[in-house]
Amino acid sequence: xxxxxxxxxxxxxxxxxxxxxxxxxxxxxxxxxxxxxxxxxxxxxxxxxxxxxxxxxxxxxxxxxxxxxxxxxxxxxxxxxxxxxxxxxxxxxxxxxxxxxxxxxxxxxxxxxxxxxxxxxxxxxxx
Numbered sequence: 001x002x003x004x005x006x007x008x009x010x011x012x013x014x015x016x017x018x019x020x021x022x023x024x025x026x027x028x029x030x031x032x033x034x035x036x037x038x039x040x041x042x043x044x045x046x047x048x049x050x051x052x053x054x055x056x057x058x059x060x061x062x063x064x065x066x067x068x069x070x071x072x073x074x075x076x077x078x079x080x081x082x083x084x085x086x087x088x089x090x091x092x093x094x095x096x097x098x099x100x101x102x103x104x105x106x107x108x109x110x111x112x113x114x115x116x117x118x119x120x121x122x123x124x125x126x127x
Contacts, residue, residue: 001018001019001020001108002018002019002020002106002107002108002109002110002111003016003017003018003057003110003111004016004017004018004019004027004030004106004110004111004113005057005110005111005112005113006031006034006036006038006113006115007112007113007114007115008038008114008115008116008117009116009117010037010116010117011036015034015036017030017034017036019106023106024105025105025106026101026102026103026104026105026106027052027054027099027101027102027104027106027113028040028043028050028101028102028104030106031101031113037117038050038052038101038115038117039115039117039118039119039120040101040102040119041119042102043102044070044102045068045070045071045074045100045102045103046070046074047074047119047120048074048075048077048078048080048100048119048120049119049120050100050101050102050115050119051078051080051098051099051100051101051115051119051120051121051122052098052099052100052101052104052113052114052115052123053097053098053099053113053114053115053122053123054095054097054098054099054104054111054112054113054114055097055111055112055114056095056109056110056111057109057110057111057112058109058110060109061093062093062094062095062109063107063108063109065089065093065094065095066105067081067086067089067095067096067099067103068103070100070103071099071100071103071104072086074100075096075098075099075100078120080096080098080122081096081098098122101113101115
């Protein structure tokens with residue numbers, strides 16, 4: 001099981017839900033199942049409206065490393081994925097902080113998912 005904590009100014013308080021390990025749902029699908037609204041316009045990874053910041057909360061190395069091709073392109077075009085961050089993800093298995101909720105497949109790890117509630121607007125990384 002994975003504990004996923006959603007945090008957003010649009011939520012009255014942080015919401016933690018449990019996701020089944022091994023399920024192939026995206027973070028967007030898990031959010032929808034739990035009535036948490038993350039903006040999403042295309043559901044395909046093309047628009048970048050479901051931009052989220054993901055922080056691993058567990059003591060183990062992050063597991064949801066793999067970025068889809070669409071996620072790589074959309075995050076890069078929108079300035080949210082540098083060449084260094086992409087190389088670090090692909091070479092050192094260190095995921096970038098920004099992801100797309102419609103592309104991120106939930107793994108067996110506890111994570112914090114932060115989003116502004118505004119399509120494509122990022123949470124400040126200095127938090």
